[in-house]
Amino acid sequence: MDFLFPLTAGLAATAIVLGGIVEGYGYGLSLGTNWPYTRDIHVLALKGDPEAIHRIVATLIGILSLITMILRPSFVAFVGFGLIIATALLGMATLYVLAGKLPSFLQGLHGIVAYTLFVTYLLASLGITDFQGYISFLINAVTPPHVLYFVIFLGGWTTGARRMVNPIGNVRLPKGTVQWVWAFHGIFTLIFIASLIYLGLWLGLALALLEAAVGLWVYRSINRNPARPGISVGIHQLVSVTIALYLVLNALGYV
Structure with a gap:
């Protein structure tokens, strides 16, 4: 069962990148605000709807997390399952953020929890499954991971503030929520x-x-085509996941 932790970590990273593709190609509300299922979600996934694929991957992560908690019980396994629940709840919240019914900062919190989920199962894959090891890593981690969390949070908040359909605009002297949040995203x-x-x-x-x-x-892609900025958003998330992977491996002395 040693493959369960790395498989879950890999799927968690995949879900993050898929989230970027969903934004990039304008599929944020393609399935409405019902989460996680629609009756024909598998059909839509086969047709290439990234939001449908994203939800299926999220469901697989939840199933694997539950199996891991039962077959390989540990502190980190239970934390991971709790993070799955939090990610799912915030995932539902982001749909209502995009629909304009909930505050946009919740999209940033969703990003934080999603990355923490990835890091948690990555640590478990590297043998850190106990309370002391997990907490010590979080406390003793070098400064960049913690600063990166602010960057991730503000990036997600920017997405929520623009509802995936509005431009950021020309940010010289920030005006409005979207521009201020994006400006702080750049500062961090x-x-x-x-x-x-x-x-x-x-x-x-x-x-x-x-x-x-x-x-x-x-930024330029969003201002050019706010509803469909393209693959740039997915690549942005892919590089961000790679940075998180590097920081964990570096902190543990692997690179």
Whole structure:
């Protein structure tokens, strides 16, 4: 059963990237606000609806998490299952954020929980499944992961604030919620880059600079086509997941 933790971590990372593709191609509310199921969700998935695929992957993560908790009970297995529940609840909330019925910061919280879920199962894959090891990692982690959380939160908040359909606009002197949140997203990105330089994490720095460049691509794509900014959003999430992976492996001495 040693494959359960890495498989769940891989699916969690996949779900994050799929979330970016959903935004990039305008499928945020393609299935409405009913979550997680529609009667023909498998048909829509086979037709290439990324939101349908995203929900199926999320369901698979939940099933694997439950199996892991039963067959490989540990502190991290129970934490992971709790994070699955939190991710599902916030996933439902994001649909109502996009529909304009809930505050946009909930989209940022959804991102935080989704990345924590990925990191949790990644740690379990690397043998950290006990209370002391898990908590010690979170407490003793170097500064960039914590700053990265702010970047992730503000990026998700930006998505929620623009409802996946509105432009960010030309941000010189920020005006309105979307521009202010995006501006702080950029500020924390610069802080994150500075912290990587300070700690001498050069591979992480290269990834962060790539992420910043992709972020500017996303910004331009959103302003050009707010409802369908394209693959740039998915790539943005892919690089972000790669940074999170690098930081965990670096903190544990693997790279």
